[in-house]
Amino acid sequence: MKPKSVKIRRSVVKQMYQLIFLVLLLLSINTSYSIAQVSHTTDVYMNIAEVIEVLQWPTEIYTLSDGAIPGVPIVSQILTIKVRSNTIWGITIASDQDNGFLREYDNTGAFYIGDGKTTTSPLEWSVSPVGPWLSLSSTPTALITGEGPTGDTGKEISFYFRFTPSFDDEKLSGESRTYKVSITYTVGVGY
């Protein structure tokens, strides 16, 4: 049989352990609660830039015909400009000649012949192979205007050229001579 004083001591120790456990438990809860109370927020801001991307454009050199026949219109193959934009955009088309007429050009020297021949009708363009056809001009004309954002896939704008030779149009002599007009496509978002 154990003495009574030993029993009391054990009881006190047990109570002390219980008290320590309780204190630790309370501290733990308090710490968790304190941690839970420490919160932080991050406000993320951003905006998107206006962007325009040209993915595809017509070839720089296009031979409409090497032997055009007077009275028979020649229509080009389909030409395409592909654009990707996240804002409103458009394309203008303009020729280097005032009224879209083709002028005699020397391919070797890469210059227009000063007093060379000029076609009697202008190069025309249309967004459909059956027209309506518009004459090219040095004043930029809208190929397409006010197009909305394209999304990731982009948008293809297709068009055609047409030229109708006349019996007044003469064949040029010399291998390096050709009729030529240069066309500029301008892609932009505008105002």
Add this chain to the structure above:
Amino acid sequence: MRLSFISKKDWLICFIALIIVLFNTSVFGEESGGVLIVPARLEAIFNYDGSIPSLYVINNSNSKIDLEVSYGWGTHDLYGQPRYLDSSNHQALIIVYPSSFTLNSKEIMEVKVSVNPSDQPMYPVIFFDFISQGDMARKAVRIAVPLLLTPSGFPEGEGVITHCWLERKGKSLIVNLIFANPNMAHVRSGGKVMIVHKESGISFDIDIPKQIILPGAQRLVSIEWYSEESIRPGIYLLEIVGFPVQTVMPKFIVDVFHKIHIYSSAAPKLIDVK
């Protein structure tokens, strides 16, 4: 080392698969990107030294490309379509650097633009010409980046509405407004169109879209109004109310009254516009 466990048939299949992968990579690579310019339009306030934020050209394509950078001047027509003007009268005002460069695939080029210090707003357009690579350089296509540049502290102006007329489009009413800008700096349209039933006081309002109007230019702004609610017959007043916008752009303060006579709720008929 011989890979005897792989048959000739398997090699052939692997080879064909590789060819297909390479083909698809090259095809989709070309389709995946082009030549990108950011920002596509720049509205900025320039400092005393004439510096403005740079433009960036990114070649997302798989090909090398040559570019030439030049500038002109811009305005727009009544429909907001850009009109690019020759730079010959303003040779010394804009400096772009570099003015020509080659971009390899996936490369980026910073194009710095500065303007001669001025106390007046400027509206240049920076042109990026894609030049074909070959015996003779040819311009293939051009991207135009309009700049709207205002000197620091430039006073705000006010736009005016010079014309207002209405037209019917099916069951809708189209309110057409022509904004003009007699100032030296660009302005934006804004405000509200209020359509008020005179007897009941019931009103509808539509926001006027914010469109840029360059100095000396005019711009047509059309607003469509279609009410899902039953429209009462009677006299309507059309009021255009402007308010200051939040940017450096000015406000439109114009009150215009029109009479609209609507006969039926199904198909409004416009009979009196003065």
